[in-house]
Amino acid sequence: xxxxxxxxxxxxxxxxxxxxxxxxxxxxxxxxxxxxxxxxxxxxxxxxxxxxxxxxxxxxxxxxxxxxxxxxxxxxxxxxxxxxxxxxxxxxxxxxxxxxxxxxxxxxxxxxxxxxxxxxxxxxxxxxxxxxxxxxxxxxxxxxxxxxxxxxxxxxxxxxxxxxxxxxxxxxxxxxxxxxxxxxxxxxxxxxxxxxxxxxxxxxxxxxxxxxxxxxxxxxxxxxxxxxxxxxxxxxxxxxxxxxxxxxxxxxxxxxxxxxxxxxxxxxxxxxxxxxxxxxxxxxxxxxxxxxxxxxxxxxxxxxxxxxxxxxxxxxxxxxxxxxxxxxxxxxxxxxxxxxxxxxxxxxxxxxxxxxxxxxxxxxxxxxxxxxxxxxxxxxxxxxxxxxxxxxxxxxxxxxxxxxxxxxxxxxxxxxx
Amino acid sequence: xxxxxxxxxxxxxxxxxxxxxxxxxxxxxxxxxxxxxxxxxxxxxxxxxxxxxxxxxxxxxxxxxxxxxxxxxxxxxxxxxxxxxxxxxxxxxxxxxxxxxxxxxxxxxxxxxxxxxxxxxxxxxxxxxxxxxxxxxxxxxxxxxxxxxxxxxxxxxxxxxxxxxxxxxxxxxxxxxxxxxxxxxxxxxxxxxxxxxxxxxxxxxxxxxxxxxxxxxxxxxxxxxxxxxxxxxxxxxxxxxxxxxxxxxxxxxxxxxxxxxxxxxxxxxxxxxxxxxxxxxxxxxxxxxxxxxxxxxxxxxxxxxxxxxxxxxxxxxxxxxxxxxxxxxxxxxxxxxxxxxxxxxxxxxxxxxxxxxxxxxxxxxxxxxxxxxxxxxxxxxxxxxx
Numbered sequence: 001x002x003x004x005x006x007x008x009x010x011x012x013x014x015x016x017x018x019x020x021x022x023x024x025x026x027x028x029x030x031x032x033x034x035x036x037x038x039x040x041x042x043x044x045x046x047x048x049x050x051x052x053x054x055x056x057x058x059x060x061x062x063x064x065x066x067x068x069x070x071x072x073x074x075x076x077x078x079x080x081x082x083x084x085x086x087x088x089x090x091x092x093x094x095x096x097x098x099x100x101x102x103x104x105x106x107x108x109x110x111x112x113x114x115x116x117x118x119x120x121x122x123x124x125x126x127x128x129x130x131x132x133x134x135x136x137x138x139x140x141x142x143x144x145x146x147x148x149x150x151x152x153x154x155x156x157x158x159x160x161x162x163x164x165x166x167x168x169x170x171x172x173x174x175x176x177x178x179x180x181x182x183x184x185x186x187x188x189x190x191x192x193x194x195x196x197x198x199x200x201x202x203x204x205x206x207x208x209x210x211x212x213x214x215x216x217x218x219x220x221x222x223x224x225x226x227x228x229x230x231x232x233x234x235x236x237x238x239x240x241x242x243x244x245x246x247x248x249x250x251x252x253x254x255x256x257x258x259x260x261x262x263x264x265x266x267x268x269x270x271x272x273x274x275x276x277x278x279x280x281x282x283x284x285x286x287x288x289x290x291x292x293x294x295x296x297x298x299x300x301x302x303x304x305x306x307x308x309x310x311x312x313x314x315x316x317x318x319x320x321x322x323x324x325x326x327x328x329x330x331x332x333x334x335x336x337x338x339x340x341x342x343x344x345x346x347x348x349x350x351x352x353x354x355x356x357x358x359x360x361x362x363x364x365x366x367x368x369x370x371x372x373x374x375x376x377x378x379x380x381x382x383x384x385x386x387x388x389x390x391x392x393x394x395x396x397x398x399x400x401x402x403x404x405x406x407x408x409x410x411x412x413x414x415x416x417x
Numbered sequence: 418x419x420x421x422x423x424x425x426x427x428x429x430x431x432x433x434x435x436x437x438x439x440x441x442x443x444x445x446x447x448x449x450x451x452x453x454x455x456x457x458x459x460x461x462x463x464x465x466x467x468x469x470x471x472x473x474x475x476x477x478x479x480x481x482x483x484x485x486x487x488x489x490x491x492x493x494x495x496x497x498x499x500x501x502x503x504x505x506x507x508x509x510x511x512x513x514x515x516x517x518x519x520x521x522x523x524x525x526x527x528x529x530x531x532x533x534x535x536x537x538x539x540x541x542x543x544x545x546x547x548x549x550x551x552x553x554x555x556x557x558x559x560x561x562x563x564x565x566x567x568x569x570x571x572x573x574x575x576x577x578x579x580x581x582x583x584x585x586x587x588x589x590x591x592x593x594x595x596x597x598x599x600x601x602x603x604x605x606x607x608x609x610x611x612x613x614x615x616x617x618x619x620x621x622x623x624x625x626x627x628x629x630x631x632x633x634x635x636x637x638x639x640x641x642x643x644x645x646x647x648x649x650x651x652x653x654x655x656x657x658x659x660x661x662x663x664x665x666x667x668x669x670x671x672x673x674x675x676x677x678x679x680x681x682x683x684x685x686x687x688x689x690x691x692x693x694x695x696x697x698x699x700x701x702x703x704x705x706x707x708x709x710x711x712x713x714x715x716x717x718x719x720x721x722x723x724x725x726x727x728x729x730x731x732x733x734x735x736x737x738x739x740x741x742x743x744x745x746x747x748x749x750x751x752x753x754x755x756x757x758x759x760x761x762x763x764x765x766x767x768x769x770x771x772x773x774x775x776x777x778x779x780x781x782x783x784x785x786x787x788x789x790x791x792x793x794x795x796x797x798x799x800x801x802x803x
Contacts, residue, residue: 043552063680096673096697105564107586112537116544116622124625132626133684133792137565138533138588142793146676153672154795155594156586158565166583173601194543197552198560253607255582257523257573260561269579388561389570389582409604 001408003172004400006242007086007230008340009078011188013049013223014326017081021337022344025352026373030326032210032221038193045205049223049328050191064147069108069134072143074226075188079144082184086230086242091149092182099153099180100141101171102228103163103187105332106195107137107156113192140188144228152180160387161294161329163187164227164336165395169251171231172395177409181236187336188226195331196222202261204298210329212295212322212354213302213368215361220296223328227336246343249380249396249403250280256390263386267304267311270384273392274312277382281396282404285313288396289377290351292338294384295322296329301386306364308384319376321369325355335385335393342381342397349378418600418701420666420802422656423648424610425510427502428759430644431473431746434483434501436509437664437766440759444768461494461643462621470628473642473747474619484575491558495535495618495645496568502645503528503572503612510649511661512610513576520659527580527608529599530569530647531591531615533751538620539563568616580608589715590672590789591615592754593797597670599650609655615755616645638718642747646755648762665762669702669800671695676794683793686722690796691729695788699733702800706734709800710779711770713761715789716741717748726790727775734786738776740764745772754789754797761785761801 010017013031014024024031031049040046051074056065059077068076083093111134118126141154153174159166164187171185199205199222206218237244252273256264263270278285293305309320323338324330330337341352350373357370380398387393396403427436432443457476464470480489480497483504489497507513512521539562543555561567566584573582581602585595592615599613617623619641627641656663673693677685699706712730716723716739730739742760743749749756764770764785770778787799 061680066681067683096671096693106536107565112540113544115626116541117548119622119625120541120545120548124629127625127629129629129632132630135626136533136588137586138591139793142674142795145674146794149676151674153594153597154587154674155598158584158586160564160566170583170598170601173605177601177604179601193552194540194547194555195563197547197555198543198557198563201553201555201557202560203557253581253583255527255570255573255579257577257579257582260567260570260574387566388564389566390573391566391570391582 001176002234002405003175003248004232004237004244005229005246005343006232006237006244007082008343009081009085009228010340011051011054011074011078012225012327012337013051016053025341025344026350028353028355028372030355032328037191043197043200045200047208047221048191049221049330051224068143069111071104071108071188071190072140075102075140076144076147078226078228079148079184082228082230083148093148093150096152097181098150099174099183100145100150101155101167101183101185102140103157103159103167103332104137104140105160105163105189108135108139109190109192109195111135159391160389161331161334162385162387162391162393163332164334164339165383165385165393168229168339169253169395172248172251175231175233176406181233183231184228185231186228187332189224189331189333191222191224206297209356210297210325211356212297212325213361213364214357215359217297217302219298221328223330225330225333225337227333227340244400246346247398247400247403249398250277252276252394254392258390261388262300263304267308270304270386270392271308271311273394274308277394277396287380288318288382289379290345290381291318291320292342292381292383293320293322294386295324297324303363306366309366317367319351319367319369321351321354323352335383339383339395339397342383345378345381346397346399349375351376418670420653420668421600421603422651422653422663423665423667423762424651424656424661424663425506425649426759426762427505427509428646429475429498429501430756431642433476436505441763441766441768444763461619470624471640472619472624473640475644492571493538493562495616496571498618498645499530499568499572499616500575502614502647503576506612506647506649507576512649521610523577523579525580525609526578527602527611528569528572528578529583529595529611529613531585531595531751531755533586533588533591533617534623535568536563536565537622538618541622588791589750589753590791590795590797591751593787593789593799596667596799603652610649610651612647613650614647615752617643617750617752619643637720640747642749644749644752646752646759648758665765665801665803667799668802669698671697671701672797674795685794686725686790687794687796688725688729690794691726691788691790692733694796694798695729695733695786698798698800704784704800708784709734709737709786710782711764711785712737712739713757713785713787714739714741715743715753716774717743722790726788730788738770738779739774740770741772741774757787761787765801765803
């Protein structure tokens with residue numbers, strides 16, 4: 001059974017909504033700016049891909065706003081855009097045949113910051129009781145389900161910086177296994193002080209620019225945002241005459257079982273995940289037109305990723321680019337926002353550029369789409385991601401009906417319910 | 418779902434630490450509820466100012482006994498609990514012997530673990546440094562523990578499990594949802610065997626949060642617990658091919674969400690969601706309510722939630738006996754569903770039906786429904802059979 005993307009929603013530092021997001025990607029606009037969300041004077045770094053244009057009340061009711069932390073607010077705003085983009089009627093998500101599957105790293109980090117801050121600085125009596133149940137990554141799909149009127153499965157996959165791909169891959173599996181007809185999926189992440197400090201302390205953060213694959217790259221720059229997608233089974237999408245933005249192909253998923261933060265130097269797991277994504281799509285590496293890189297701008301990541309590209313594609317130099325040069329590393333949200341960027345590539349043939357690329361690195365001997373967008377073949381692309389925990393996750397996205405039809409998986413017995 | 422084989426179990430909980438035969442013996446032997454005095458002193462944090470705190474810890478938790486001394490220092494409590502549970506489950510299932518692969522291979526065994534508040538301990542520890550001293554002084558080696566999936570990542574590292582590693586977060590329904598995820602991963606051929614389970618660790622922050630929520634008696638008799646448990650879940654074919662002992666079969670899953678009736682409510686026990694999840698699980702398993710011998714509930718002593726769950730069970734499975742393992746093991750949140758799964762496996766293998774909160778112990782237990790009501794309007798259920 002085929003699985004299609006029928007709607008997308010974006011909250012990002014380079015645009016709210018897919019129109020602005022796509023234009024910015026094509027123009028190579030940077031969303032990196034000086035942090036305003038918290039005081040960075042002492043932290044040794046001052047830049048991030050902060051979403052400064054997001055005004056929650058434009059998207060949420062006052063009651064919704066009060067219920068949620070910033071992460072859920074961005075997730076819900078993007079989810080509303082995605083459902084509108086998909087043209088789903090109010091009430092379309094009722095019943096048990098829908099699911100909300102979202103990824104994140106830290107979830108409602110601002111809620112915990114407030115709770116911890118009150119407790120640590122002023123003592124237990126200063127902790128606001130009503131605030132406690134608002135903490136937990138569990139809440140993202142709960143808030144979204146509630147606002148959208150969904151009544152089926154709610155699930156968070158906290159898969160760190162691969163969370164978007166995990167959620168999208170699992171959502172596609174749910175649809176193919178016949179467990180659901182429509183899944184609202186994707187991921188969200190907010191910029192927060194402790195997590196920002198942590199990346200500085202790991203010496204992973206660049207001073208002002210994220211320069212993936214560049215010889216002089218100095219690390220990542222954190223970002224935030226939400227990317228939400230509506231996925232539908234072919235039967236459901238065809239029945240309601242939905243417009244098909246893209247098709248989800250195979251999804252590869254492995255674990256390095258090597259180090260909690262660093263990718264394996266031989267990138268065996270990452271290699272295997274990428275091969276899985278291609279094989280599970282019924283394709284060969286020769287059919288892949290473009291790869292959206294994880295491309296964090298750290299020394300280890302970009303070198304390992306380049307090695308994977310060379311091993312998977314042999315002598316063929318497949319164009320590769322990293323949207324993190326513009327968005328920063330939005331952690332859990334990254335591969336969801338980038339999946340939506342891939343939808344743009346499939347629609348328009350535009351490969352978004354890796355901005356700030358200056359000096360080629362012999363260790364990263366890949367065809368980087370440097371500084372300016374490029375046009376090229378655009379039937380089938382891969383979206384690569386890696387994460388803390390040794391996670392590797394790759395999703396294949398394609399123009400509708402350009403990949404072989406996958407065979408159905410599992411029993412569809414729940415359909416009888 | 419297709420029936421899946423449970424071939425092993427590893428648990429570290431209020432009753433102690435061990436494999437399948439350990440848990441069965443403990444369930445047969447212990448009184449249903451340990452008093453605060455019998456339980457011993459709290460060790461996970463300095464609880465001297467809160468005598469008789471309603472906490473159920475893993476008694477005398479000693480990870481070095483199972484894991485050795487090396488490499489434990491930077492790990493948080495949740496990670497250590499999960500590592501112990503995983504090692505025991507792999508050995509109980511015969512996938513490993515003396516820490517070497519005996520039947521499985523690293524590339525074909527995966528991990529799927531439920532957790533609700535695992536990063537709380539590490540985030541709070543680092544917040545303490547950041548708020549009281551300076552964010553520049555936070556310990557970078559502790560930073561990875563602030564990420565929710567780090568504990569399960571360590572399980573893969575320590576046990577060399579490369580097929581996949583997935584953390585699931587759905588509060589106290591997550592343990593049951595993880596089983597549904599593992600089923601899909603087996604169906605899509607991503608692994609032959611999956612350690613599926615859950616973990617939650619006691620910490621001062623977790624305890625204080627619940628104490629605060631419980632002001633005015635809102636939490637009733639609920640005691641917050643901790644622990645980790647893994648079941649080895651395999652396709653029938655994999656289990657048969659390696660002649661594994663099969664402890665039970667997982668045959669059905671259902672889940673549902675019902676929004677609270679008004680805009681301001683957040684915490685919400687939904688009877689309707691529980692009823693729908695239970696019915697879907699029965700249909701998924703291809704059984705009727707009459708086939709079910711016993712219900713393993715999430716009843717924990719929290720009055721408003723217990724009432725809704727028991728009412729839903731009574732509506733879907735009228736007259737069926739109900740047990741409540743959380744009265745012994747505590748409310749272990751992200752691990753709760755997995756603990757209930759482990760108890761269900763033991764009930765199918767002759768453990769006594771205790772503590773019963775409804776009905777009489779059945780003469781024979783062949784089909785069990787495990788239920789859990791989430792805190793936000795969600796609910797899940799799983800069916801297990803012999």
